[in-house]
Amino acid sequence: MTAPFQGSLLDMCEEPGPGPLGATVRRTLLDHGAWVDVRPGWIAGADALFDRLERVVPWHAERRHMYDRVVDVPRLLKFYDEGEPLPDPVLDQARDALNAHYARELGEPFRTAGLCLYRDGRDSVAWHGDRIGRGSDEDTMVAIVSVGAPRALLLRPNGGGRALRHELGHGDLIVMGGSCQRTWEHAVPKTARAIGPRISVQFRPRGVR
Template sequence: MDTSFQASLLDMCEAAGPGPLGPTVKRTHLAHGAWIDVRPAWVAGADALFERLAQVVPWRAERRHMYDRVVDVPRLLKFYEEDEPLPDPLLEDARRALDAHYAGELGEPFRTAGLCYYRDGRDSVAWHGDRIGRGATEDTMVAIVSVGSPRSLLLRPHGGGGPTLRHDLGHGDLVVMGGSCQRTWEHAIPKTGRPTGPRISIQFRPRGVR
């Protein structure tokens, strides 16, 4: 599997691990009680982390029913259940830091981790919200750490018809979607025809949210 991408020079200058949160996090309030937090370059050593995850995670290709046919899911996947060891100690550190920062708001720890491998610009995920389980009826949080080459995360109100927000995420960037975001907004990683390197996203979620 080709894991080549353009590494960030800034990422080579710091000790590996998650950085501070607190005032370094920028929150944007959206409509309908939704919000997103963004913390650029949160994880130092993210490029080396990308290389490790690309090699050690047991990536799986999936096929799903789409209308009247079965199609390949355009990305590779691995889901880590509750109490399943994460594939790298740095991810354990990141989850602990997120738990500490969001404990007062979320009221519970992040329990699971879903990993997605976007190999190039042809890999993508369509518009959706994480509405399987509690996210369909309750406010919750999904924290996403991106490593590897930046890709565009788009957000729009559920069903469209409103402004579309864009954040280019990679090289250790953090975005957290909270409040009603999973019910009232949608997010996507669109395909792109531009040359782009691979990216891995790590989605930390509380219990019962998919």
């Protein structure tokens, strides 16, 4: 179900931009060498950024093979490859801040940005890890910035198990690192609740999808 987008009453910043990282980031250690960092409300003015991205990004729908048929991907997409200009300067600022914060640990910069628009509770992404390319056999990082209405992002060990739940929206940041893409999987499930739209921005290093 769809609900009108409602901005956060706490997000009254006129010009969007990332806040500090450093000690504001909370890390949770997972099994098998995986970890997750969370920084709530990292993007100030996130509701204004959502409005801008929703308008200017050239969103498109995709269809993919699933078993013996072709199905609609239940969200809109846009991928910005290495060297391709990002659609808003705030995303450049965010990527620069992430590169500075994680430079020593990651050992390389974030270079690409994949954007997803979840229009309502019917849009979703199934359980998966970002294992296309180097993520299948190397430790890496995926940093996700969420703007718009909060949606649940679930994490569980490969093959099932108790899921961890993070409600992400209004400028929240989550970073999945270590072996997370290889040994854990994540999903944004459908919901029957009336819920507004959300945009996620996934920053990745070269060769990771």
